[in-house]
Amino acid sequence: GAVVSQHPSRVICKSGTSVKIECRSLDFQATTMFWYRQFPKQSLMLMATSNEGSKATYEQGVEKDKFLINHASLTLSTLTVTSAHPEDSSFYICSARAGEGRETQYFGPGTRLLVL
Amino acid sequence: GQNIDQPTEMTATEGAIVQINCTYQTSGFNGLFWYQQHAGEAPTFLSYNVLDGLEEKGRFSSFLSRSKGYSYLLLKELQMKDSASYLCAVTDSNYQLIWGAGTKLIIKP
Numbered sequence: 001g002a003v004v005s006q007h008p009s010r011v012i013c014k015s016g017t018s019v020k021i022e023c024r025s026l027d028f029q030a031t032t033m034f035w036y037r038q039f040p041k042q043s044l045m046l047m048a049t050s051n052e053g054s055k056a057t058y059e060q061g062v063e064k065d066k067f068l069i070n071h072a073s074l075t076l077s078t079l080t081v082t083s084a085h086p087e088d089s090s091f092y093i094c095s096a097r098a099g100e101g102r103e104t105q106y107f108g109p110g111t112r113l114l115v116l
Numbered sequence: 117g118q119n120i121d122q123p124t125e126m127t128a129t130e131g132a133i134v135q136i137n138c139t140y141q142t143s144g145f146n147g148l149f150w151y152q153q154h155a156g157e158a159p160t161f162l163s164y165n166v167l168d169g170l171e172e173k174g175r176f177s178s179f180l181s182r183s184k185g186y187s188y189l190l191l192k193e194l195q196m197k198d199s200a201s202y203l204c205a206v207t208d209s210n211y212q213l214i215w216g217a218g219t220k221l222i223i224k225p
Binding site: 002107110 | 156157158159161164203213218
């Protein structure tokens, strides 16, 4: 149980284009989903927290107009990187949590984004 | 402020035992997680402690002392595939997950 999928696993795009990443909880309902970014050899960095049906809460320094998050259902959240630039190239990982607080976060396999 | 400390890197020998420590200072406490992350992959859940004591799960065990703000992850009978980063994370009073920077474990034959 507790499987989270992400799609695509890898994407290469041109600078200026937008990229959408999907995160799905396959066998449980995720009331909360999290989006992380990780640069090579660096720690996980939380970008935003999203609760189903409400606006995402962004961490300080993360541009909400650039990283659009939609959590339309209890099993799907999407992250859209708008007008991507080479500095946005990174490993984007989502996680999902079934309940409040003590529930474990389960991670998707990640999406590697390369912006040329 | 909120802080989680764990060693940056550790080296151990195949077949041996290694203990990875984690100390934390957070506003409240609602549980501590350990995750394993292999290079280039997403983290995978290893253990969860909310009460003091030792939780054993196969070759891996996790210990918690809430009064000391301290946890450790114990890995026994080390295998080469255990080479990875081990992340300690604490849920605070607002149920926010605070992450440590991770400990890179290198296993040598």
